Amino acid sequence: MFDIEFAHPMRIPLAGLARLDPGALQLLEEAATQDGVFYLDPHMQDGSMPDPTRQDRAACLELANDLLKSSAYDLLQYDIDEVGRYKLDGYKPMGRNAGVTEKALDWFEAFLISHDQMCNDALDEQRISYPEAIESRRRFLKSHIDSFHQMGQVILQSLSVICHLDADESFCQRHRQNLQSISAFGVLRYPALDKESTHLCHGAHTDVGSITFLSTTDYGLQFQEPTSEAWRLIEPRDELLLVNIGDSLRFMSNMRFRSSLHRVVPFPRKANKDRYSWAYFMRPNYDAEFRDSEGKLWKSIEWHTAKYSVFRAPLSEQQASSILTGKKGYVGLWSRSREEDMES
Numbered sequence: 001m002f003d004i005e006f007a008h009p010m011r012i013p014l015a016g017l018a019r020l021d022p023g024a025l026q027l028l029e030e031a032a033t034q035d036g037v038f039y040l041d042p043h044m045q046d047g048s049m050p051d052p053t054r055q056d057r058a059a060c061l062e063l064a065n066d067l068l069k070s071s072a073y074d075l076l077q078y079d080i081d082e083v084g085r086y087k088l089d090g091y092k093p094m095g096r097n098a099g100v101t102e103k104a105l106d107w108f109e110a111f112l113i114s115h116d117q118m119c120n121d122a123l124d125e126q127r128i129s130y131p132e133a134i135e136s137r138r139r140f141l142k143s144h145i146d147s148f149h150q151m152g153q154v155i156l157q158s159l160s161v162i163c164h165l166d167a168d169e170s171f172c173q174r175h176r177q178n179l180q181s182i183s184a185f186g187v188l189r190y191p192a193l194d195k196e197s198t199h200l201c202h203g204a205h206t207d208v209g210s211i212t213f214l215s216t217t218d219y220g221l222q223f224q225e226p227t228s229e230a231w232r233l234i235e236p237r238d239e240l241l242l243v244n245i246g247d248s249l250r251f252m253s254n255m256r257f258r259s260s261l262h263r264v265v266p267f268p269r270k271a272n273k274d275r276y277s278w279a280y281f282m283r284p285n286y287d288a289e290f291r292d293s294e295g296k297l298w299k300s301i302e303w304h305t306a307k308y309s310v311f312r313a314p315l316s317e318q319q320a321s322s323i324l325t326g327k328k329g330y331v332g333l334w335s336r337s338r339e340e341d342m343e344s
């Protein structure tokens, strides 16, 4: 038997939050202040919101396959570091960031599609023409992103009630759909690994934005329990969405909410096939302001830019600040030997 410890994120019903049900709000308050991660049950009995775990799951997987089957050469025509100013759209090849061990680079590829390109008609940015796999699914992607944004607003409204914020201070006001936003939807592929693979998975980080909705096909994601600092595996659940709170919401709540520290590592006996995940990164409007844990004032777009330059930096530079993980000097490296212990 493996000695693997699982996390047990709370399961919170979206329907309860939409009604501001006190029981659901209490669960959300506990999850947001203690761990910064929870499972969301997105099912609305009255069908008032599309349920992105059902048919959309298959559609996202098909999109990921269709899109990422192109050669790296073709995909690099949409290099995320070249396409726009803020790395919100385009292809991130494997190995662009530092990874989970000292010598490793990351080993996942991703394609991002910004909220504004799909859903915001009054947009200053130039319109991007995407690969056919995306262009042919514009209607699906628009409604998919819209429904994530609506779910995000329900969570933000609930968190605003928890913080006793007045309507004009509500977190929702800083995530308005008609203002420029850095939110994005992404599909990710982690190729199958073997024992000799040098480059691995996805290094430890907190998410830059406010709320991340995650779905995945397989094991691998770990989250760090804030009090014990132990890494725990997160079980993939088809019928639920995993929600991570990110830095922006942590800062906007004056550090009351935690941003979850997570990473993706090889999972014994499961790393021999591709792992897919897809995420909606709900992030604040460009100009939304907050103060970080040291009191420094940031516009959301500035924090985003600073965080991405740390994602792209070598490990030594990542270690020098607290931007990557929220803890200066800590980059959350994974040790292969422990993993091998588990396999024996």
Ligand SMILES: O=C(O)CCC(=O)C(=O)O
Residues within 6 Å of the ligand: 188, 202, 207, 214, 216, 221, 262, 264, 276, 277, 279
């Ligand atoms: O693939 C996963 O499960 C996690 C992805 C992630 O943490 C991210 O893209 O920020």
Ligand SMILES: [Fe+2]
Residues within 6 Å of the ligand: 205, 206, 207, 212, 262
């Ligand atoms: Fe993440």
